[in-house]
Amino acid sequence: METGIETLYQLSQIDSQIIKLENLLKKLPQEIQQLKEESEALISKLEHVNNELKKLEKLKKEKELEIQEQEDRIVKIQQNLDRVKTNEEYKALLREKAHIEELIMDIEDEILQIMEQQEHLEKEREEIKKQVEIERKKIEEKIKQKQKELETIKNKIQQLKEEREKIKQNISKPLLSKYETIRQARDGLAVALAQDGTCAGCYMIIPPKLYSEVIKAEELFTCPHCGRFLYYESK
Ligand SMILES: [Zn+2]
Structure with a gap:
Protein backbone atom coordinates (compact mmCIF):
# COMPACT_ATOMS: atom_id res chain seq x y z
CA MET A 1 0.00 0.00 0.00
CA GLU A 2 1.18 3.46 -0.87
CA THR A 3 1.47 5.41 2.37
CA GLY A 4 2.55 8.70 0.82
CA ILE A 5 5.61 8.90 3.05
CA GLU A 6 7.94 9.35 0.06
CA THR A 7 5.94 12.34 -1.10
CA LEU A 8 5.86 13.76 2.42
CA TYR A 9 9.59 13.30 2.61
CA GLN A 10 10.03 15.11 -0.72
CA LEU A 11 7.89 17.93 0.62
CA SER A 12 9.92 18.14 3.83
CA GLN A 13 13.16 18.23 1.83
CA ILE A 14 11.84 21.22 -0.05
CA ASP A 15 10.66 22.83 3.16
CA SER A 16 14.02 22.49 4.82
CA GLN A 17 15.70 23.97 1.74
CA ILE A 18 13.28 26.90 1.92
CA ILE A 19 14.09 27.38 5.62
CA LYS A 20 17.83 27.38 4.94
CA LEU A 21 17.45 29.88 2.13
CA GLU A 22 15.15 32.11 4.15
CA ASN A 23 17.71 32.16 6.95
CA LEU A 24 20.37 33.21 4.47
CA LEU A 25 18.04 35.84 3.14
CA LYS A 26 17.60 37.26 6.64
CA LYS A 27 21.36 37.55 7.14
CA LEU A 28 22.20 39.19 3.84
CA PRO A 29 20.80 42.69 4.50
CA GLN A 30 22.79 42.77 7.75
CA GLU A 31 25.93 41.71 5.93
CA ILE A 32 25.36 44.41 3.33
CA GLN A 33 24.83 46.98 6.08
CA GLN A 34 28.05 45.90 7.75
CA LEU A 35 29.98 46.35 4.52
CA LYS A 36 28.52 49.82 4.11
CA GLU A 37 29.68 50.67 7.61
CA GLU A 38 33.17 49.40 6.84
CA SER A 39 33.25 51.69 3.86
CA GLU A 40 32.14 54.65 5.99
CA ALA A 41 34.80 53.86 8.59
CA LEU A 42 37.44 54.18 5.88
CA ILE A 43 36.12 57.60 4.94
CA SER A 44 36.21 58.76 8.53
CA LYS A 45 39.84 57.67 8.76
CA LEU A 46 40.56 60.01 5.89
CA GLU A 47 38.49 62.77 7.48
CA HIS A 48 40.50 62.42 10.64
CA VAL A 49 43.77 63.09 8.81
CA ASN A 50 42.16 66.00 6.98
CA ASN A 51 41.12 67.52 10.29
CA GLU A 52 44.61 67.11 11.69
CA LEU A 53 45.99 68.89 8.66
CA LYS A 54 43.52 71.72 9.08
CA LYS A 55 44.53 72.12 12.72
CA LEU A 56 48.20 72.30 11.74
CA GLU A 57 47.48 74.87 9.06
CA LYS A 58 45.62 77.01 11.59
CA LEU A 59 48.47 76.70 14.06
CA LYS A 60 50.97 77.69 11.39
CA LYS A 61 48.95 80.81 10.54
CA GLU A 62 48.85 81.74 14.21
CA LYS A 63 52.61 81.39 14.47
CA GLU A 64 53.12 83.48 11.35
CA LEU A 65 50.92 86.14 12.86
CA GLU A 66 53.00 86.03 16.03
CA ILE A 67 56.13 86.63 13.96
CA GLN A 68 54.42 89.56 12.28
CA GLU A 69 53.58 91.06 15.66
CA GLN A 70 57.15 90.63 16.90
CA GLU A 71 58.51 92.18 13.72
CA ASP A 72 56.23 95.15 14.24
CA ARG A 73 57.72 95.51 17.69
CA ILE A 74 61.20 95.55 16.18
CA VAL A 75 60.18 98.30 13.78
CA LYS A 76 59.01 100.38 16.72
CA ILE A 77 62.21 99.74 18.63
CA GLN A 78 64.14 100.79 15.55
CA GLN A 79 62.27 104.06 15.47
CA ASN A 80 62.84 104.58 19.18
CA LEU A 81 66.53 103.93 18.82
CA ASP A 82 66.81 107.13 16.76
CA ARG A 83 65.06 109.13 19.43
CA VAL A 84 66.62 107.97 22.66
CA LYS A 85 68.89 110.38 24.47
CA THR A 86 70.81 108.28 26.95
CA ASN A 87 73.22 105.48 26.40
CA GLU A 88 71.34 103.37 28.99
CA GLU A 89 68.06 103.68 27.11
CA TYR A 90 69.84 102.83 23.89
CA LYS A 91 71.35 99.68 25.37
CA ALA A 92 68.00 98.64 26.90
CA LEU A 93 66.33 98.93 23.53
CA LEU A 94 69.05 96.91 21.85
CA ARG A 95 68.63 94.18 24.48
CA GLU A 96 64.90 94.15 23.90
CA LYS A 97 65.46 93.96 20.18
CA ALA A 98 67.85 91.03 20.59
CA HIS A 99 65.37 89.29 22.82
CA ILE A 100 62.58 89.68 20.27
CA GLU A 101 64.83 88.42 17.50
CA GLU A 102 65.46 85.27 19.53
CA LEU A 103 61.74 84.91 20.07
CA ILE A 104 61.18 85.16 16.33
CA MET A 105 63.77 82.48 15.70
CA ASP A 106 62.04 80.20 18.18
CA ILE A 107 58.71 80.73 16.47
CA GLU A 108 60.31 80.09 13.09
CA ASP A 109 61.61 76.79 14.47
CA GLU A 110 58.12 75.92 15.61
CA ILE A 111 56.79 76.73 12.15
CA LEU A 112 59.39 74.45 10.61
CA GLN A 113 58.31 71.66 12.90
CA ILE A 114 54.69 72.23 11.98
CA MET A 115 55.62 72.09 8.29
CA GLU A 116 57.43 68.82 8.83
CA GLN A 117 54.36 67.41 10.52
CA GLN A 118 52.24 68.66 7.64
CA GLU A 119 54.49 67.03 5.13
CA HIS A 120 54.39 63.78 7.04
CA LEU A 121 50.60 63.86 7.35
CA GLU A 122 50.15 64.73 3.70
CA LYS A 123 52.13 61.65 2.74
CA GLU A 124 50.02 59.64 5.12
CA ARG A 125 46.89 61.11 3.62
CA GLU A 126 47.99 60.05 0.14
CA GLU A 127 48.59 56.53 1.42
CA ILE A 128 45.22 56.40 3.13
CA LYS A 129 43.53 57.80 0.04
CA LYS A 130 45.00 55.04 -2.10
CA GLN A 131 44.06 52.45 0.48
CA VAL A 132 40.54 53.83 0.78
CA GLU A 133 40.11 53.72 -2.99
CA ILE A 134 41.18 50.11 -3.17
CA GLU A 135 39.23 49.01 -0.13
CA ARG A 136 36.09 50.82 -1.14
CA LYS A 137 36.18 49.24 -4.56
CA LYS A 138 36.51 45.84 -2.95
CA ILE A 139 33.66 46.57 -0.58
CA GLU A 140 31.43 47.86 -3.36
CA GLU A 141 32.18 44.69 -5.30
CA LYS A 142 31.23 42.61 -2.27
CA ILE A 143 28.01 44.56 -1.81
CA LYS A 144 27.10 43.98 -5.44
CA GLN A 145 27.79 40.29 -5.00
CA LYS A 146 25.60 40.11 -1.90
CA GLN A 147 22.78 41.90 -3.66
CA LYS A 148 23.04 39.47 -6.53
CA GLU A 149 23.05 36.59 -4.07
CA LEU A 150 19.94 38.04 -2.49
CA GLU A 151 18.15 38.04 -5.82
CA THR A 152 19.28 34.51 -6.63
CA ILE A 153 18.05 33.24 -3.28
CA LYS A 154 14.71 34.98 -3.71
CA ASN A 155 14.28 33.34 -7.11
CA LYS A 156 15.30 29.97 -5.77
CA ILE A 157 12.77 30.24 -2.94
CA GLN A 158 10.11 31.15 -5.47
CA GLN A 159 10.98 28.07 -7.53
CA LEU A 160 10.90 25.84 -4.48
CA LYS A 161 7.52 27.23 -3.47
CA GLU A 162 6.15 26.43 -6.90
CA GLU A 163 7.58 22.94 -6.66
CA ARG A 164 6.03 22.64 -3.23
CA GLU A 165 2.61 23.50 -4.64
CA LYS A 166 2.95 20.75 -7.25
CA ILE A 167 3.95 18.13 -4.71
CA LYS A 168 1.09 19.15 -2.45
CA GLN A 169 -1.36 18.06 -5.17
CA ASN A 170 -0.30 14.47 -4.57
CA ILE A 171 -1.05 14.50 -0.84
CA SER A 172 -4.49 14.05 0.67
CA LYS A 173 -5.94 17.04 2.51
CA PRO A 174 -6.05 15.41 5.99
CA LEU A 175 -2.48 14.16 5.65
CA LEU A 176 -1.31 17.52 4.43
CA SER A 177 -2.94 19.26 7.35
CA LYS A 178 -1.28 16.82 9.76
CA TYR A 179 2.00 17.50 8.02
CA GLU A 180 1.54 21.25 8.43
CA THR A 181 0.68 20.88 12.12
CA ILE A 182 3.83 18.86 12.80
CA ARG A 183 5.93 21.19 10.68
CA GLN A 184 4.83 24.23 12.63
CA ALA A 185 5.39 22.50 15.96
ZN1 LIG B 1 11.92 11.99 16.74
Whole structure:
Protein backbone atom coordinates (compact mmCIF):
# COMPACT_ATOMS: atom_id res chain seq x y z
CA MET A 1 0.00 0.00 0.00
CA GLU A 2 1.18 3.46 -0.87
CA THR A 3 1.47 5.41 2.37
CA GLY A 4 2.55 8.70 0.82
CA ILE A 5 5.61 8.90 3.05
CA GLU A 6 7.94 9.35 0.06
CA THR A 7 5.94 12.34 -1.10
CA LEU A 8 5.86 13.76 2.42
CA TYR A 9 9.59 13.30 2.61
CA GLN A 10 10.03 15.11 -0.72
CA LEU A 11 7.89 17.93 0.62
CA SER A 12 9.92 18.14 3.83
CA GLN A 13 13.16 18.23 1.83
CA ILE A 14 11.84 21.22 -0.05
CA ASP A 15 10.66 22.83 3.16
CA SER A 16 14.02 22.49 4.82
CA GLN A 17 15.70 23.97 1.74
CA ILE A 18 13.28 26.90 1.92
CA ILE A 19 14.09 27.38 5.62
CA LYS A 20 17.83 27.38 4.94
CA LEU A 21 17.45 29.88 2.13
CA GLU A 22 15.15 32.11 4.15
CA ASN A 23 17.71 32.16 6.95
CA LEU A 24 20.37 33.21 4.47
CA LEU A 25 18.04 35.84 3.14
CA LYS A 26 17.60 37.26 6.64
CA LYS A 27 21.36 37.55 7.14
CA LEU A 28 22.20 39.19 3.84
CA PRO A 29 20.80 42.69 4.50
CA GLN A 30 22.79 42.77 7.75
CA GLU A 31 25.93 41.71 5.93
CA ILE A 32 25.36 44.41 3.33
CA GLN A 33 24.83 46.98 6.08
CA GLN A 34 28.05 45.90 7.75
CA LEU A 35 29.98 46.35 4.52
CA LYS A 36 28.52 49.82 4.11
CA GLU A 37 29.68 50.67 7.61
CA GLU A 38 33.17 49.40 6.84
CA SER A 39 33.25 51.69 3.86
CA GLU A 40 32.14 54.65 5.99
CA ALA A 41 34.80 53.86 8.59
CA LEU A 42 37.44 54.18 5.88
CA ILE A 43 36.12 57.60 4.94
CA SER A 44 36.21 58.76 8.53
CA LYS A 45 39.84 57.67 8.76
CA LEU A 46 40.56 60.01 5.89
CA GLU A 47 38.49 62.77 7.48
CA HIS A 48 40.50 62.42 10.64
CA VAL A 49 43.77 63.09 8.81
CA ASN A 50 42.16 66.00 6.98
CA ASN A 51 41.12 67.52 10.29
CA GLU A 52 44.61 67.11 11.69
CA LEU A 53 45.99 68.89 8.66
CA LYS A 54 43.52 71.72 9.08
CA LYS A 55 44.53 72.12 12.72
CA LEU A 56 48.20 72.30 11.74
CA GLU A 57 47.48 74.87 9.06
CA LYS A 58 45.62 77.01 11.59
CA LEU A 59 48.47 76.70 14.06
CA LYS A 60 50.97 77.69 11.39
CA LYS A 61 48.95 80.81 10.54
CA GLU A 62 48.85 81.74 14.21
CA LYS A 63 52.61 81.39 14.47
CA GLU A 64 53.12 83.48 11.35
CA LEU A 65 50.92 86.14 12.86
CA GLU A 66 53.00 86.03 16.03
CA ILE A 67 56.13 86.63 13.96
CA GLN A 68 54.42 89.56 12.28
CA GLU A 69 53.58 91.06 15.66
CA GLN A 70 57.15 90.63 16.90
CA GLU A 71 58.51 92.18 13.72
CA ASP A 72 56.23 95.15 14.24
CA ARG A 73 57.72 95.51 17.69
CA ILE A 74 61.20 95.55 16.18
CA VAL A 75 60.18 98.30 13.78
CA LYS A 76 59.01 100.38 16.72
CA ILE A 77 62.21 99.74 18.63
CA GLN A 78 64.14 100.79 15.55
CA GLN A 79 62.27 104.06 15.47
CA ASN A 80 62.84 104.58 19.18
CA LEU A 81 66.53 103.93 18.82
CA ASP A 82 66.81 107.13 16.76
CA ARG A 83 65.06 109.13 19.43
CA VAL A 84 66.62 107.97 22.66
CA LYS A 85 68.89 110.38 24.47
CA THR A 86 70.81 108.28 26.95
CA ASN A 87 73.22 105.48 26.40
CA GLU A 88 71.34 103.37 28.99
CA GLU A 89 68.06 103.68 27.11
CA TYR A 90 69.84 102.83 23.89
CA LYS A 91 71.35 99.68 25.37
CA ALA A 92 68.00 98.64 26.90
CA LEU A 93 66.33 98.93 23.53
CA LEU A 94 69.05 96.91 21.85
CA ARG A 95 68.63 94.18 24.48
CA GLU A 96 64.90 94.15 23.90
CA LYS A 97 65.46 93.96 20.18
CA ALA A 98 67.85 91.03 20.59
CA HIS A 99 65.37 89.29 22.82
CA ILE A 100 62.58 89.68 20.27
CA GLU A 101 64.83 88.42 17.50
CA GLU A 102 65.46 85.27 19.53
CA LEU A 103 61.74 84.91 20.07
CA ILE A 104 61.18 85.16 16.33
CA MET A 105 63.77 82.48 15.70
CA ASP A 106 62.04 80.20 18.18
CA ILE A 107 58.71 80.73 16.47
CA GLU A 108 60.31 80.09 13.09
CA ASP A 109 61.61 76.79 14.47
CA GLU A 110 58.12 75.92 15.61
CA ILE A 111 56.79 76.73 12.15
CA LEU A 112 59.39 74.45 10.61
CA GLN A 113 58.31 71.66 12.90
CA ILE A 114 54.69 72.23 11.98
CA MET A 115 55.62 72.09 8.29
CA GLU A 116 57.43 68.82 8.83
CA GLN A 117 54.36 67.41 10.52
CA GLN A 118 52.24 68.66 7.64
CA GLU A 119 54.49 67.03 5.13
CA HIS A 120 54.39 63.78 7.04
CA LEU A 121 50.60 63.86 7.35
CA GLU A 122 50.15 64.73 3.70
CA LYS A 123 52.13 61.65 2.74
CA GLU A 124 50.02 59.64 5.12
CA ARG A 125 46.89 61.11 3.62
CA GLU A 126 47.99 60.05 0.14
CA GLU A 127 48.59 56.53 1.42
CA ILE A 128 45.22 56.40 3.13
CA LYS A 129 43.53 57.80 0.04
CA LYS A 130 45.00 55.04 -2.10
CA GLN A 131 44.06 52.45 0.48
CA VAL A 132 40.54 53.83 0.78
CA GLU A 133 40.11 53.72 -2.99
CA ILE A 134 41.18 50.11 -3.17
CA GLU A 135 39.23 49.01 -0.13
CA ARG A 136 36.09 50.82 -1.14
CA LYS A 137 36.18 49.24 -4.56
CA LYS A 138 36.51 45.84 -2.95
CA ILE A 139 33.66 46.57 -0.58
CA GLU A 140 31.43 47.86 -3.36
CA GLU A 141 32.18 44.69 -5.30
CA LYS A 142 31.23 42.61 -2.27
CA ILE A 143 28.01 44.56 -1.81
CA LYS A 144 27.10 43.98 -5.44
CA GLN A 145 27.79 40.29 -5.00
CA LYS A 146 25.60 40.11 -1.90
CA GLN A 147 22.78 41.90 -3.66
CA LYS A 148 23.04 39.47 -6.53
CA GLU A 149 23.05 36.59 -4.07
CA LEU A 150 19.94 38.04 -2.49
CA GLU A 151 18.15 38.04 -5.82
CA THR A 152 19.28 34.51 -6.63
CA ILE A 153 18.05 33.24 -3.28
CA LYS A 154 14.71 34.98 -3.71
CA ASN A 155 14.28 33.34 -7.11
CA LYS A 156 15.30 29.97 -5.77
CA ILE A 157 12.77 30.24 -2.94
CA GLN A 158 10.11 31.15 -5.47
CA GLN A 159 10.98 28.07 -7.53
CA LEU A 160 10.90 25.84 -4.48
CA LYS A 161 7.52 27.23 -3.47
CA GLU A 162 6.15 26.43 -6.90
CA GLU A 163 7.58 22.94 -6.66
CA ARG A 164 6.03 22.64 -3.23
CA GLU A 165 2.61 23.50 -4.64
CA LYS A 166 2.95 20.75 -7.25
CA ILE A 167 3.95 18.13 -4.71
CA LYS A 168 1.09 19.15 -2.45
CA GLN A 169 -1.36 18.06 -5.17
CA ASN A 170 -0.30 14.47 -4.57
CA ILE A 171 -1.05 14.50 -0.84
CA SER A 172 -4.49 14.05 0.67
CA LYS A 173 -5.94 17.04 2.51
CA PRO A 174 -6.05 15.41 5.99
CA LEU A 175 -2.48 14.16 5.65
CA LEU A 176 -1.31 17.52 4.43
CA SER A 177 -2.94 19.26 7.35
CA LYS A 178 -1.28 16.82 9.76
CA TYR A 179 2.00 17.50 8.02
CA GLU A 180 1.54 21.25 8.43
CA THR A 181 0.68 20.88 12.12
CA ILE A 182 3.83 18.86 12.80
CA ARG A 183 5.93 21.19 10.68
CA GLN A 184 4.83 24.23 12.63
CA ALA A 185 5.39 22.50 15.96
CA ARG A 186 8.78 21.08 15.01
CA ASP A 187 10.92 23.89 13.58
CA GLY A 188 9.73 23.36 10.05
CA LEU A 189 10.77 19.73 9.81
CA ALA A 190 7.80 17.34 9.74
CA VAL A 191 9.50 14.22 8.35
CA ALA A 192 12.56 12.69 9.96
CA LEU A 193 14.79 9.97 8.64
CA ALA A 194 14.84 6.75 10.61
CA GLN A 195 18.50 5.75 10.63
CA ASP A 196 20.29 3.07 12.64
CA GLY A 197 17.36 2.73 14.98
CA THR A 198 17.30 6.44 15.69
CA CYS A 199 15.06 9.34 14.71
CA ALA A 200 17.23 11.86 12.86
CA GLY A 201 14.80 14.61 13.87
CA CYS A 202 15.22 14.35 17.63
CA TYR A 203 18.11 11.88 17.88
CA MET A 204 16.13 9.59 20.19
CA ILE A 205 16.07 5.81 19.86
CA ILE A 206 13.05 4.43 18.04
CA PRO A 207 11.64 1.33 19.79
CA PRO A 208 12.94 -1.69 17.79
CA LYS A 209 9.49 -3.02 16.94
CA LEU A 210 8.40 0.36 15.60
CA TYR A 211 11.67 0.72 13.75
CA SER A 212 11.13 -2.54 11.87
CA GLU A 213 7.60 -1.39 11.01
CA VAL A 214 8.97 1.87 9.69
CA ILE A 215 11.37 -0.08 7.48
CA LYS A 216 8.51 -2.17 6.10
CA ALA A 217 6.69 1.08 5.32
CA GLU A 218 3.28 -0.47 5.07
CA GLU A 219 1.80 2.25 7.19
CA LEU A 220 2.62 5.82 8.22
CA PHE A 221 4.41 6.11 11.53
CA THR A 222 5.45 9.02 13.67
CA CYS A 223 8.30 9.27 16.14
CA PRO A 224 7.02 8.62 19.69
CA HIS A 225 9.37 11.33 20.99
CA CYS A 226 9.03 14.25 18.60
CA GLY A 227 5.91 13.31 16.66
CA ARG A 228 7.54 13.68 13.24
CA PHE A 229 6.72 11.28 10.42
CA LEU A 230 9.40 8.66 10.17
CA TYR A 231 10.87 7.78 6.82
CA TYR A 232 13.27 4.95 6.16
CA GLU A 233 15.39 5.57 3.09
CA SER A 234 16.10 2.18 1.47
CA LYS A 235 19.46 2.11 -0.26
ZN1 LIG B 1 11.92 11.99 16.74
